[in-house]
Amino acid sequence: MFNRILNNKNIYKLFLAQLMLILLSSCAQNSANKEIHDPLESMNRSVFKFNQGLDKYVLKPINTEYEKLPENVKKGVSNHVKWASTPVTIVNSAIQLEAENFSTSSIKFLLNSLTLGFYDLDPETKYKTRDFGSSLANYNVSSGPYIVLPILGPRSLRHFSGNIIDQSVSNGPKNYSYNSTTLPMRILSNRNTYSNVIEDIYNAQDPYLKAKILYTENRFNSISSTKLLEQQKQDEQDEFEKLLD
Template sequence: MLKNGVLFLILFSLIGCAQIPVENQDDRDPLQTVNRPVYDFNMDILDSYILRPATVGYVAITPQPVRRGLLNFAENINEPVDGINAALQGKVGNAGVSVARFLINSTVGIFGFFDVASEIGLEQIDEDFGQTLGVWGVDDGAYLMLPAYGPSTARNISGDVIDGFVIPSIALSMPQSFLLFAIKALEARASLIPQEALLNESLDPYIFVKEAYLQRQVYDLYDGNPPLEEEVEDFDEDFLEEL
């Protein structure tokens, strides 16, 4: 899906929105008057009419082994990015795992279509530049809801831009980059379908998505072991494991 949401954000900022009730104000979300209309646009238009139908169709017509192979291939392409970020975070062991996974899966795993590395105990370790910035002490910054992109923060969107250019600009053409992005987007949306009831039953879906996203960022930043002072109230680790 599209990543360039700056124009939409500026437009909504110029139009202006109603004041947020005091009980819904959140220091982490100073742009809530902008973020909420963007969230509605994402869910009511883009997801309802484009992403969810495309995901349902993709799941229906693509055999599970093929889907798994395509996702393995896409994730394998990203292993060098994981390794670079692990090294930048001082996690030498994790960097070594990512390099080993890439070499094994690119050869024995036939260009990454088969995750042979996991079968021998080398599990994937997801690291991104947003996490790297967090390890370096950079704060999250404002929570952002971007058109077509979804939830992020000022820090993470900066990290995503860096990660998005590391491999595509070196090894992949634009069509190849788009294909990998589409595969990941479809699989990510498919993984959320079982959680839709939780979202639909929540009192405020916007807040539900925001809290789930911010909790996930803390969880990932601390490799699944966030310190108590960083944990969000009612931190639901089991739910995050399912996302």
């Protein structure tokens, strides 16, 4: 019995996530402040360089071949990857008390289950992607330091610890074979979708900084409340009007 508990990888994941939450709570940073603290910059830069090399010699050549596949096949893979991660959105929409997002994502998930998510039967209906990192942000847990992970890329500590919890939601310990097929598909599909952005990052004067800025901005926009985003728009409008004077 004791061994069974110890062998359960989810326990380790939860323990690791809890440890990270403790670390996060010790970071005195306002969650509304989207500037991500980067105390591990030199280490992050090394990991970024490693990821860049991995991309250049492994992912980019694979993507060149993947690019040749028919559009419908690529679209199907992209749809399936999104569908497979919908349970995470459903659970976290419930945690964040977003009733509309919860019902929309649940209905869409059930409907697209008929095609295993490879074909989107209701492309008009949209929902916001939610993860445990966004739930933590919703309950004012600070973002923590910026980290660059091997293969996975940029994350805030909050985002990363959320990912560990999300893994337990989407993949129980018994269906690892399922995870082993979706993960490569996700990497391939994302590499293909964002290939232009990745090229732009590599062409920047400081690719590390560019990747950090794009990650931070994108993450802030996807997890912030409408009120906070509107406030940001208003501030920007004021700034633009001042500059136009």
